[in-house]
Amino acid sequence: MADFFLQALAQVGSPSVLGLIVIGVLFGIIGGSIPGFTVTMAILVVFPFTFAMDPVSGVSLMVGVFVGGYSGGIVSGVMLGIPGTPSSITTVYDGYPMAQKGEPGRALGIGVAASFLGTLISVAVLVFFGPLIASFSMNFRPWEITALIVFALTLVAGLSSGAMLKGLLAAALGLLITTVGYDRNSNLRFDFSVPALGSGFEILPVMIGIFAFSQLMGNLEKLRDEQDKAKGVDTNVAIPYATILRDMASQKLNTVRSSLIGSLVGALPGTGGTVANFISYDQAKKFSRHPERFGKGIPDGIVASEASNSAVAGGAFVPTLALGIPGDLPMAIMMGVLILHGITPGPLMFEQNPILVGAIYASLLIGAVIMVLCQLLLVRWFAKISLIPQEILIPVVLMLCAVGAYALNNNLFDIWVLFIFGVVGYLLWKAEVPLTPLILGVVLGDNLERQLFRALELDSNWMAFLTRPLSALFLALAVASVIFSLYQNHKIQRTHLKARRDDA
Amino acid sequence: MLTLTKDRALALVMLIVVGIMWMESGNIRPPTSWQPYGSALFPRILLVVIGLLSALILLRSLLSKLPSRTAPGRSFGEWVAYNRTVLSLFALFAAYAALLPLVGYIVATLGFLVASLALLLGIDSWRKWAINLGISLTLAPLVYAIFRFGLNVWLP
16 A cells, blocks of 8 residues: 555646645635635535546545635634634634634644544544445445445435435435436436437536525625624734644644544534534543633634534545445535546555545645645735625626536536526425435435346345345445434424414 | 425325326336346335325324424415525526526536526615626636546536
8 A cells, every 4th residue: 555655646746736735725715715606616616617527636636625624614614703614603602702702823824734634544444444334344345335335325325414305315316316218228217318328417517506595695695794794804914933832732632632523523424513613622622621711712612613523524535436436525526527437436446546545545645735834924814805795706606507517528418408407406404304315315316226237136035135244234324324313304384383482 | 274384285286196006016127037126015015105205294294293393374375475586596497597508618507507696685775786797707707617627527
C-alpha cells in the first residue's frame, strides 16, 4: 500500500492536480460559507467540470470541495449566526456568541484549527479501516450485497427526517427511476413510446434536479428573513494566532474525541455531519468541567462541532470505497463521479485501483493543509462572499446545473430530465418527503437489481437470503431499523398529543 | 368533509403513478425459459412496495388524531399567487431549456440570467439593473469559455 500511496502522492502532487485541489478547497469553503448553499450543492456544481478530466484529477478536485465545504460552514455560522451548511449548526451555538463578544477572529481560528485536525484524524481512520472492511467484504456474494443495500436504504430512510414511511417510499421511488430504459437482458422498460427514454435516465441530471431545485426553491421561501441579518455585519476579521494555539493546546482530548465521533458517524450509512455535530457537542458538554458555559461562546463547543463535522469527510469514504455504499448525499455524488470515470467503488477498488484510493487519501491530506492556509489568509474575503444574496445565487446555480447536465453527453434531453426531476423533487420536498433516500435509491438501484438477480440465478430459492448468516443479519438489521424508526415516530406523535392535551 | 392534506395528496398521486406504471409494465417482454425472472419482476416488486406505503400513508392520515401540519383552506388561485416567484422561476427554466437549441447557449443563457435576476432582484432601480447586467454579461461568456476552451466541451 505504501508504494501505491507514494505513486498516488506523486500524481496528486503535480502542479496541475495541486491547482485543482486549491480551486476545489476554495470553492468548497465558499459553498459551505454561503447560508443555504451547502456542501452538497457545491459538489453538484463542480461535478460537471470533472467530465473532461482523468480520474485522479477529477477525484482530487472533488475531494478538495469536500474538505473545504465541511470547514466553510463556520464562516457564516460565526459572522451571521446562520449555519452555512447543516453540519455546522452547533458551531453557531458558541461561535456566534464569541463573535458578538468582539472575538470573531478567535472563533474562526479555533474552528479552522479544529477542522484541520478533524480531517487529519479521519484520514488516519480511513487509511486503517478502509482496507480492513474491504478485505472483509471480499467474501460478500450477491445475497450479502443485496441484503446490505436493502439495509443501507432502510437505515437512511429511517434516519433522514423521522418520517419512516415517506423515507421508505422515497427510497423505493429512487430504485424505480433506475428501471426506466433497457435492462440487463436488453429488454425495454417504461419507455412510454418515447424514444429518448430508451436509454434511461442519467444519474447526474436526476440527482441535480431532485436536490438542487428543491434546495434552491426552498431557500427562496425560507432564507429571505435570515439574510436581513447580513446587513451591517463587520467582515474586518483578524486571526489572533497565539491565542488560538493556547486554546487548541487545552482542547487535545476534546479534539480527538470529537474527531473519532465524526469519523465513526460518517462511516455509518444514513448519518452525516449534522448527526456527528450534535453527538460530539453533547459529549463535549458532558465531559466538560464548565458545562454551564456552553452556548455562551466557549472554545470547547466550537472545537467539538468543527472537528467532528470535518472528520465526517474521511469517515464517510470508508463505506463508499470499501463497500460501494455511500452513507450520505455528498458521498452519493462522489460515487457518481467515480462511476462516471469508469471506476466502481467496492471491495475490488482497493485491488483494482489502489493508486486512485491512494490519491483520495493524499488529496484529503493536502486538501486539509490548503484549507487551513486558505481559511487563515482569506477569511475576510470568505466573510464578504458569505453575504451574497440568494436572489443572485439561485439563477447562477440553476444555469450551471443546466450546463452541467448538458455537458455530460452533449444531450439537450438531459436538461429536460433535470427540469422534470426538479419539479418532482420540489413537490416531494413540499410534501415533506426526505430526498436523501430517493437519491441513494437512484445511485444504488442498478446494483441492487443486478445483485438480486445474480443471487437468484445462482440459487432460485428466495430463502437463501435468510439461510446465509451475513445476508440474514443484514436483513434482520433492516427490519430492526424500520421497527425502531416506527417506534420513535409513535413516541413523537404521543408526545405531540400529550402537549396538545396539556395546552387545551 | 375531508380536506386534501399534503400526505393525502402525496398518497393519491403515488397510487395513480403506481397504477399507470403497473399497466405500462404489461408491455415489458415476458419471462423466457432462460430468463425465468423476467424484466418486469423487479419494477413490479417496487410498485407493490410503493403502493403499500402510499396506502399506509393515506390510512395514517385518515386515522391521525393530530391536526395536519399543513395550512389547509387555501384556494388554487391563492396558492399560485403565494408561490408565484417559484412558479415563475420554473417557467423561466423551462423556457431556457426550450430556447437553448433554437438560439444557442450564449443568447439563451443571457436571456435566462437577465430575466431570472430581474424576477428575484427586482427592476425598480438602476443599481439592480447594473448588478443584473454585470453578472449576466460576465457569467454567460465566461462559463462558455471555460467549457469550450478549458474543458473542450461544446455547448449548443
